[in-house]
Amino acid sequence: MQLHRPMRGSGYLRAAMMSFLSMAMVACSASPSRNILGSYFPTWMVCALLGIVFVVVIRGVLVKTGVDASLPVPVIVYLCMWTAATLAIWLVWLA
Secondary structure (H helix, E strand, C coil): CCCCCCCCCCHHHHHHHHHHHHHHHHHCCCCCCCCCCCEEEEHHHHHHHHHHHHHHHHHHHHHHHHHHHHHCCCHHHHHHHHHHHHHHHHHHCCC
């Protein structure tokens, strides 16, 4: 009867994996939040909502000027504008 022997070097792999997981968990502990009416909201959510407001205003301007009718795929254009506005607000606000 032969006893099971641990593979050589498996302790190093386990230690490396545990240290990587602990570093990954520590990195997520402090997310930027804003206190709005006594409740903490993630900053990315606030930026996304401000991006939506920005795109709604820009869409109103484009409809008034007639540019909206000539957009090739309006859904994609407005989605890209929302993404750009959200990331720009995030960069300006938190950078």
